[in-house]
Amino acid sequence: MRIDGTAYRTIWPDGRGSVAIIDQTRLPHDFAIVRLTSLEDAAHAIRAMLVRGAPLIGAAAAYGVALALRADASDRGLDHACAALLATRPTAVNLRWALERMRRRLAPLPESQRSEAAEAEAAAIADEDVEINRSIGLHGAALIHSAAERKAPGEPVNVLTHCNAGWLATVDWGTALAPVYAAFEQGVPLHVWVDETRPRNQGASLTAWELKHHGVPHTVIADNVGGHLMQHGKVDLCIVGTDRTTATGDVCNKIGTYLKALAAHDNGVPFYVGLPSPTIDWTIADGVRDIPIEERDGREVSELTGRTADGRIETVRVTPDGSPVANYAFDVTPARLVTGLITERGVCAASRDGLRDLFPERG
Numbered sequence: 001m002r003i004d005g006t007a008y009r010t011i012w013p014d015g016r017g018s019v020a021i022i023d024q025t026r027l028p029h030d031f032a033i034v035r036l037t038s039l040e041d042a043a044h045a046i047r048a049m050l051v052r053g054a055p056l057i058g059a060a061a062a063y064g065v066a067l068a069l070r071a072d073a074s075d076r077g078l079d080h081a082c083a084a085l086l087a088t089r090p091t092a093v094n095l096r097w098a099l100e101r102m103r104r105r106l107a108p109l110p111e112s113q114r115s116e117a118a119e120a121e122a123a124a125i126a127d128e129d130v131e132i133n134r135s136i137g138l139h140g141a142a143l144i145h146s147a148a149e150r151k152a153p154g155e156p157v158n159v160l161t162h163c164n165a166g167w168l169a170t171v172d173w174g175t176a177l178a179p180v181y182a183a184f185e186q187g188v189p190l191h192v193w194v195d196e197t198r199p200r201n202q203g204a205s206l207t208a209w210e211l212k213h214h215g216v217p218h219t220v221i222a223d224n225v226g227g228h229l230m231q232h233g234k235v236d237l238c239i240v241g242t243d244r245t246t247a248t249g250d251v252c253n254k255i256g257t258y259l260k261a262l263a264a265h266d267n268g269v270p271f272y273v274g275l276p277s278p279t280i281d282w283t284i285a286d287g288v289r290d291i292p293i294e295e296r297d298g299r300e301v302s303e304l305t306g307r308t309a310d311g312r313i314e315t316v317r318v319t320p321d322g323s324p325v326a327n328y329a330f331d332v333t334p335a336r337l338v339t340g341l342i343t344e345r346g347v348c349a350a351s352r353d354g355l356r357d358l359f360p361e362r363g
């Protein structure tokens, strides 16, 4: 994606032995590049959400292993790096996927070759993510084209999205937003309803920021508005991302996604999920029962951070002192509420058969 004329990915080796990222905790008010130089830096960046979004978490973990092996390429060093990174966030399965892939590639090698191989494998994971998302964009854009054909000429297709499953959540392009960018580039008139996505406001802070930079028409809405818009015919389709999708098509995504899927179902609005294959957890079948849901610090709920009129970044409390808060970060949308999964190999039904047809090698 281009920011002020410069093409960026969200993570890249800087050629000086460290890895550069965009600090997403400082957006939308400050575009800051941070350099990761150690395993600890990488683990912190994932845990504190300087990088976030399932595919980017996977890529950052892979680069974290590469940074760790520069310091210690022994078996113990590899084990320690994988364990430390795996413990950073529990829900996005891309983290486990990337670490298993790094271990499979590196463990059989002599120590002297591991560091270089780790950097190459992390770069391969990042490059593959870009290609996967490009394909998701093309397959998903066809759905937006179809929606456009059902509208009066020139009238925009209204897409509703939740959280940020855009460029910032991946290495480039995004998953849910890749079809939006592809259709936009193809000249389809469209407009995106952006759920603010409390408590961390990934929609208001990140999705709005990247759509604005790309010139895509959009409107930020409070999280509870979507149902009302759908009742009044103002949403043509929903597209969201996923942190883990079961082998049966249940989708785990940012908290509040389930409620949007229920509203979409009740109003006959198609509900699609952008799904890169590393986000499929082939080992589980029941998302509600088996997907670990991250619970985060309650201060993300009880406090709000933003920019004051005179440019200072300030945090204020919005709940009464002493009121308990709960902060569940994700929820599960059962497959029956999902119209289709937009993968890099095409769009399929959210079901075991649908996924098997596209990924026959998974049995």
Ligand SMILES: CSC[C@@H](O)[C@@H](O)C(=O)COP(=O)(O)O
Pocket (backbone or CB within 6 Å): 052, 053, 054, 055, 092, 162, 163, 164, 165, 166, 169, 170, 174, 175, 176, 202, 240, 241, 242, 243, 253, 254, 329
């Ligand atoms: C392409 S990203 C898909 C998901 O990771 C995204 O929708 C999401 O829920 C991100 O959550 P976050 O807590 O910001 O990491």
